[in-house]
Structure formats: structure tokens, C-alpha cells
Amino acid sequence: MNKAERTRAKSAREKIKEQQAAARVRDKRRRVATYVTAGVVAVAAVGLGWWYAASSSQSEQAAGGLAPxxxxxxxxxxxxxxxxxxxxxxxxxxxxxxxxxxxxxxxxxxxxxxxxxxxxxxxxxxxxxxxxxxxxxxxxxxxxxxxxxxxxxxxxxxxxxxxxxxxxxxxxxxxxxxxxxxxxxxxxxxxxxxxxxxxxxxxxxxxxxxxxxxxxxxxxxxxxxxxxxxxxxxxxxxxxxxxxxxxxxxxx
CATH class of the missing domain: 3.40.30.10 (Glutaredoxin)
Incomplete structure (x- = not known):
């Protein structure tokens, strides 16, 4: 392999490494986004659960007079x-x-x-x-x-x-x-x-x-x-x- 070929091979390897690094960054970002979304959903679910529990246990107000x-x-x-x-x-x-x-x-x-x-x-x-x-x-x-x-x-x-x-x-x-x-x-x-x-x-x-x-x-x-x-x-x-x-x- 002559010098030119070695240079082109090195360049190709470096390019592949750059692409792999970029892919890892993108994958990490996707995972973070997924975790954040899941966290928001979980918090929302907890919030809705609390709201339901609170609303279902809230005492009624008197609607009018008493029945006989x-x-x-x-x-x-x-x-x-x-x-x-x-x-x-x-x-x-x-x-x-x-x-x-x-x-x-x-x-x-x-x-x-x-x-x-x-x-x-x-x-x-x-x-x-x-x-x-x-x-x-x-x-x-x-x-x-x-x-x-x-x-x-x-x-x-x-x-x-x-x-x-x-x-x-x-x-x-x-x-x-x-x-x-x-x-x-x-x-x-x-x-x-x-x-x-x-x-x-x-x-x-x-x-x-x-x-x-x-x-x-x-x-x-x-x-x-x-x-x-x-x-x-x-x-x-x-x-x-x-x-x-x-x-x-x-x-x-």
C-alpha cells in the first residue's frame, strides 16, 4: 500500500469513527428524551392519581334541605x-x-x-x-x-x-x-x-x-x-x- 492509499484508508477510518461517535450522541439524546418523556408521563399519572383520590374523597356540600x-x-x-x-x-x-x-x-x-x-x-x-x-x-x-x-x-x-x-x-x-x-x-x-x-x-x-x-x-x-x-x-x-x-x- 503506497502513501496515498494509506492516507485514504486513514481518512476513511477516521470518518467511520466520527460517524460512530455521532451515532452514539444521537442515541444518547434519544434515550434522554425517552427518559424525560417517561418521567413527565409518570409525574402526570401520579398527579392524576392524586387528583382523582382527592376529588373522590372530597365531601359533598349540602344541596338543600333534609328529607323527612x-x-x-x-x-x-x-x-x-x-x-x-x-x-x-x-x-x-x-x-x-x-x-x-x-x-x-x-x-x-x-x-x-x-x-x-x-x-x-x-x-x-x-x-x-x-x-x-x-x-x-x-x-x-x-x-x-x-x-x-x-x-x-x-x-x-x-x-x-x-x-x-x-x-x-x-x-x-x-x-x-x-x-x-x-x-x-x-x-x-x-x-x-x-x-x-x-x-x-x-x-x-x-x-x-x-x-x-x-x-x-x-x-x-x-x-x-x-x-x-x-x-x-x-x-x-x-x-x-x-x-x-x-x-x-x-x-x-
Whole structure:
């Protein structure tokens, strides 16, 4: 190979190396672009997931007045527009139960709105599920006091105040004086309300009703919410959007 040929071969090798280097740069740029795009998509997906979770767990606002509320002789309370018999939503709750308080905070307005819209018959079953003190006695006093109220709207106002003022599970709470004050705040007008609360007139009725309901419904926790007799999963129960979809879907 003469000098000219060697020069041309060297030039060709250098050109190939340059082309290979350029190819590597282009490949690296493509990979970086892919990673960046994937990262943006991942961030967007996380963002959308957060947005969905936030929007589905956002509590509803009151859409209007309450549906008619009727206190039943056994202590359960029905909230439904006239003529609405299904779907039936049964809420088994304990006023001392922290998870019940959270359910009321997150999804309580959804139950009220659906009843007001004529899309569900909602039945509240206030029970005492605790067996240890002081939670048992706290629950009995609260449930018994609610039984002292015959007016539906006053009962619901009192119901909401009990959750708003729920005592710690380790402390004596729902004292007669507190319950009487919250009765006044709820607008309770029954002349015998204060005496009913002070004497704990309905304690035995609260306990016997609770025992009957727990056994009949095979309850082992509160809150338990059943839709046409089938328990609603917590994933929907604490997501107002999913809860609404489940209940309205049962009407179809």
C-alpha cells in the first residue's frame, strides 16, 4: 500500500469513527428524551392519581334541605322522601366510635343529599358496640339521650353534634350536662328531654336494641353500612364519589 492509499484508508477510518461517535450522541439524546418523556408521563399519572383520590374523597356540600326524618319506636331513624322505599341504606353506628365520626365527616352529607334527592332511603341504627369502659358507658349515655328526642330534625341536629363533640376513647364523656347542653344547641324542645337524659331513662333500651341488632346483622365493627342488605366496602364508604355511584347504581 503506497502513501496515498494509506492516507485514504486513514481518512476513511477516521470518518467511520466520527460517524460512530455521532451515532452514539444521537442515541444518547434519544434515550434522554425517552427518559424525560417517561418521567413527565409518570409525574402526570401520579398527579392524576392524586387528583382523582382527592376529588373522590372530597365531601359533598349540602344541596338543600333534609328529607323527612322519622324516629321509629325501636330507636332507629328513617330519612327518606315520601314514597321512596329503595335502595335502602342501613347505617349501623356508635356515637363513641372514632371511625363512625370520620364516616360522618367524610360521607355524612352524601347520605343526606341522596335522601333529599329521593335517590335512597337511609336508615340510622345507633348502637353500643363497645364492651369496655369508659367507651361503653359513654356510648350508652349518648345513644340513650338520642332516644329522648322524637322530632326527626332535632334528632339529626343532635346526632351531628354528638359526633362533633365525641370524647376520647380513654376518657369519660357524653356526660348528662354535656348532652343537655347539646340538646339545647340542637333546638330540642321536648319538655321531658333533660330529665330523660339525667336519669338515663333509655339506657336499658339502648343496650337491648344494640344486642338485638348486633346479633341479627352479625356485626363485628362500626361503622357498618349496608346497601340493600349487602355491606359496602370501606374503599367506597369513605369516598363520597364512589359511595354515590354505588347507591345510585343500585336503584337501576
Amino acid at each position: 326524618i322519622t324516629v321509629q319506636p325501636d330507636g332507629s331513624v328513617v330519612m327518606a322522601k315520601q314514597g321512596v322505599t329503595k335502595p335502602v341504606v342501613d347505617i349501623f353506628e356508635d356515637f363513641q366510635c372514632p371511625a363512625c365520626k370520620e364516616l360522618e365527616r367524610v360521607s355524612g352529607q352524601t347520605f343526606k343529599n341522596l335522601a333529599a334527592e329521593g335517590k335512597a332511603k337511609v336508615v340510622y341504627h345507633p348502637i353500643t358496640i363497645f364492651s369496655q369502659e369508659p367507651t361503653k358507658s359513654n356510648s350508652v349515655r349518648a345513644g340513650g339521650a338520642a332516644r329522648c328526642i322524637a322530632d326527626g330534625k332535632q334528632w339529626m341536629a343532635f346526632h351531628d353534634l354528638l359526633y362533633q363533640n365525641q370524647p376520647s376513647e380513654t376518657e369519660v364523656g357524653f356526660t348528662p350536662d354535656q348532652l343537655k347542653n347539646w340538646g339545647k344547641e340542637a333546638g330540642v324542645t321536648a319538655p321531658g328531654f333533660e330529665q330523660c337524659v339525667t336519669t338515663e331513662k333509655n339506657a336499658n333500651a339502648q343496650l337491648s336494641f344494640s344486642k338485638k341488632i348486633i346479633e341479627a346483622q352479625k356485626l363485628n365493627h362500626t361503622p357498618t353500612v349496608k346497601l340493600n342488605g349487602t355491606e359496602i366496602d370501606n374503599s367506597a364508604l369513605f369516598s363520597p364519589q364512589q359511595l354515590r355511584q354505588a347507591i345510585t347504581g343500585a336503584a337501576k
